[in-house]
Amino acid sequence: MTYENTLSYAQAQDQQDPLRKYREQFYFPQVNGRDAVYFTGNSLGLQPKAAKAAIELELEDWANLGVEGHFEGRNPWMHYHEFLTEKAARVVGANPLEVVVMNTLTVNLHLMMVSFYRPTKERFKIITEAGAFPSDQYALETQVKFHGFIPDEAIIEIAPREGEHTLRTEDIINVINANAGSVALIMMGGVNYYTGQAFDMETITKAGHVIGATVGFDLAHAAGNLELHLHDWNVDFAVWCTYKYLNSGPGGTSGVFVHERHADNADLPRFAGWWGHDKEVRFKMQKGFKPMRGAAGWQISNAQILPMAVHNASLKIFDEVGMKALRQKSEKLTGYLEFLINNINSEGKTQSFEMITPTNPKDRGAQISLVATHNGRGLFEKLTKAGVIADWREPNVIRVAPVPLYNSFEDVFRFAEILRENV
Numbered sequence: 080m081t082y083e084n085t086l087s088y089a090q091a092q093d094q095q096d097p098l099r100k101y102r103e104q105f106y107f108p109q110v111n112g113r114d115a116v117y118f119t120g121n122s123l124g125l126q127p128k129a130a131k132a133a134i135e136l137e138l139e140d141w142a143n144l145g146v147e148g149h150f151e152g153r154n155p156w157m158h159y160h161e162f163l164t165e166k167a168a169r170v171v172g173a174n175p176l177e178v179v180v181m182n183t184l185t186v187n188l189h190l191m192m193v194s195f196y197r198p199t200k201e202r203f204k205i206i207t208e209a210g211a212f213p214s215d216q217y218a219l220e221t222q223v224k225f226h227g228f229i230p231d232e233a234i235i236e237i238a239p240r241e242g243e244h245t246l247r248t249e250d251i252i253n254v255i256n257a258n259a260g261s262v263a264l265i266m267m268g269g270v271n272y273y274t275g276q277a278f279d280m281e282t283i284t285k286a287g288h289v290i291g292a293t294v295g296f297d298l299a300h301a302a303g304n305l306e307l308h309l310h311d312w313n314v315d316f317a318v319w320c321t322y323k324y325l326n327s328g329p330g331g332t333s334g335v336f337v338h339e340r341h342a343d344n345a346d347l348p349r350f351a352g353w354w355g356h357d358k359e360v361r362f363k364m365q366k367g368f369k370p371m372r373g374a375a376g377w378q379i380s381n382a383q384i385l386p387m388a389v390h391n392a393s394l395k396i397f398d399e400v401g402m403k404a405l406r407q408k409s410e411k412l413t414g415y416l417e418f419l420i421n422n423i424n425s426e427g428k429t430q431s432f433e434m435i436t437p438t439n440p441k442d443r444g445a446q447i448s449l450v451a452t453h454n455g456r457g458l459f460e461k462l463t464k465a466g467v468i469a470d471w472r473e474p475n476v477i478r479v480a481p482v483p484l485y486n487s488f489e490d491v492f493r494f495a496e497i498l499r500e501n502v
């Protein structure tokens with residue numbers, strides 16, 4: 080890819096962009112009387128304009144039908160989660176049996192660990208990446224304690240080498256092999272939220288299975304960002320939220336993947352509720368839990384219609400675009416951002432930026448994490464005033480995510496200009 084540092088180049092790229100029309104389908108926050116440079120879709124995706132009508136439809140059915148909406152609604156609530164399953168499965172490269180939308184992310188991580196973290200005296204360790212998102216750290220820590228083990232002994236965190244910011248796959252594999260007899264579970268992010276590094280999930284899964292461990296991923300920063308092939312990669316389980324790249328609103332619902340080979344394993348321990356029970360006999364209200372096949376058998380409660388309505392509206396857009404096309408644009412867009420930042424660095428100003436995100440497109444998604452050489456916080460505040468909505472992470476990282484579904488090459492260019500003016 081050869082990029083150019085001009086507005087006309089950026090605008091020409093937008094003209095040729097096959098996905099350019101999707102920008103119009105989202106609301107952009109307004110700053111200083113114009114669209115913000117919104118580079119925080121990795122934290123909270125923008126609102127699809129279709130979201131409101133989707134919620135209103137359900138509110139109307141509720142108003143008009145009351146409880147009958149479960150069966151008589153235009154989208155009968157009784158089956159509501161099923162309307163999302165196939166589309167969600169396509170986003171993560173799964174078959175529909177393997178996916179269900181339910182609950183929220185960390186809750187689902189716990190539910191998956193109930194089934195897939197089954198420590199024994201010899202085999203009780205969990206391998207994860209150092210600096211994982213805090214919620215995941217707390218989930219691992221408390222699951223380990225729940226089973227009577229000591230977190231410091233049971234949790235192995237893989238850290239980058241001295242002087243490096245990201246993990247080498249070979250180092251991950253070495254840690255897996257070095258602990259072959261004692262690891263029960265490998266549980267990592269698909270994309271690390273801080274560095275933006277995308278892990279080689281296929282290779283990690285293979286290595287985990289060779290030593291007899293189960294392998295799960297938190298895809299909070301990967302779903303709707305990378306092309307995923309969870310089924311083919313043979314991942315045991317995965318969880319993701321829908322409010323980041325999947326634009327389904329604050330506190331939105333979550334997705335779960337359970338590989339097909341576990342679909343009929345009723346012996347897996349699980350925390351059950353009526354929505355996971357065989358739906359043919361659910362309303363017989365009888366004793367004795369009999370799980371539905373596949374991921375649906377992990378449901379506990381009846382579907383949360385309002386957040387799911389938004390998620391469904393957003394998933395329709397993903398279905399139309401497809402992850403392949405999205406990823407193609409994403410690589411170009413993030414590459415352009417990297418190019419423009421390198422340009423600023425080459426101008427010899429006192430302030431420069433270290434990019435801690437991998438430079439190889441296959442090792443990252445739509446995010447670049449920048450470390451400013453000095454006064455990063457002050458710089459971040461100036462960017463915010465100038466109309467950039469990005470994300471500050473202590474102690475010194477600015478995360479920017481040009482999201483291919485609604486960000487443009489012109490956004491990237493404007494961001495770089497604002498950055499240049501403020502260093």
Ligand SMILES: *Cc1c(COP(=O)(O)O)cnc(C)c1O
Pocket residue numbers: 183184185186212214215268272297299300320
């Ligand atoms: C965003 C994020 C979360 C948030 O968890 P919730 O349960 O949705 O509040 C958890 N883990 C990771 C890796 C995240 O990026």
